[in-house]
Amino acid sequence: xxxxxxxxxLRLREEFRRRGGSARFLLQQATGGPLDTLILTLLSQATNDxxxxxxxxxxxxxxxxxEDVLRADVDEIEDAIRVGGLGKSKARRIKExxxxxxxxxxxxSLDFLKxxxxxxxMDYLTSFKGVGCxxxxxxxLFALGLDAFPVDTHILRVARRLGLVDPKATAxxxxxxxxxxxxxxxxxxxxxxxxxxxxxxxxxxxPRCGVCPLQAVCAASNPAESGFSTSPR
Numbered sequence: 730x731x732x733x734x735x736x737x738x739l740r741l742r743e744e745f746r747r748r749g750g751s752a753r754f755l756l757q758q759a760t761g762g763p764l765d766t767l768i769l770t771l772l773s774q775a776t777n778d779x780x781x782x783x784x785x786x787x788x789x790x791x792x793x794x795x796e797d798v799l800r801a802d803v804d805e806i807e808d809a810i811r812v813g814g815l816g817k818s819k820a821r822r823i824k825e826x827x828x829x830x831x832x833x834x835x836x837x838s839l840d841f842l843k844x845x846x847x848x849x850x851m852d853y854l855t856s857f858k859g860v861g862c863x864x865x866x867x868x869x870l871f872a873l874g875l876d877a878f879p880v881d882t883h884i885l886r887v888a889r890r891l892g893l894v895d896p897k898a899t900a901x902x903x904x905x906x907x908x909x910x911x912x913x914x915x916x917x918x919x920x921x922x923x924x925x926x927x928x929x930x931x932x933x934x935x936p937r938c939g940v941c942p943l944q945a946v947c948a949a950s951n952p953a954e955s956g957f958s959t960s961p962r
Contacts, residue, residue, distance in 0.1 A: 741922040744942040763839035766872035784813030795837040799827040822859035878908035883927025892948025
């Protein structure tokens with residue numbers, strides 16, 4: 730698996746650079762500390778990046794410190810993040826996270842996660858209601874620099890088509906497979922490149938297989954070798 734992922738990463742990196750880019754610039758939303766990243770990622774659930782960013786920006790505008798959010802009513806938080814959708818449930822989750830940190834740690838910070846393993850970070854973060862594997866992995870990867878591998882709908886689709894994971898693999902199973910299969914230190918770049926590839930080329934409908942730099946290593950394009958259906962999943 731490591732060899733295949735390395736090949737995929739090299740091909741995507743070369744193609745991306747031919748377009749005049751650098752993988753670092755794919756990360757449009759700069760992340761802060763682990764608590765900032767957790768709240769931002771929670772806001773991104775069931776919405777697009779633009780709405781999540783606007784919701785986060787409005788939340789911080791109205792409540793500059795997390796202590797201000799903690800003291801605010803759920804209705805006030807909901808109003809601030811309304812543009813991100815699911816405001817009521819997300820507001821409750823944010824409030825619950827802050828209340829638990831205050832009660833258990835005595836401060837509104839997740840900096841104590843620094844230095845822990847990926848498994849320890851994942852176990853702790855997913856113990857919060859509303860925080861799943863993908864959200865926890867985003868914190869581990871973006872805020873803590875750990876070799877986690879968040880899997881969104883784009884990555885899951887691309888990984889299935891390439892044959893990197895089982896065609897029926899869940900996002901959680903794909904995340905486990907990719908996080909252990911990627912060469913150490915490459916998770917961030919490969920994660921971003923796969924998202925970019927899924928959005929531009931390996932789209933859910935009408936994938937642009939004719940211009941795909943991964944066609945030679947794609948299971949969906951080589952059914953005789955892989956045993957997979959030629960129909961993109």
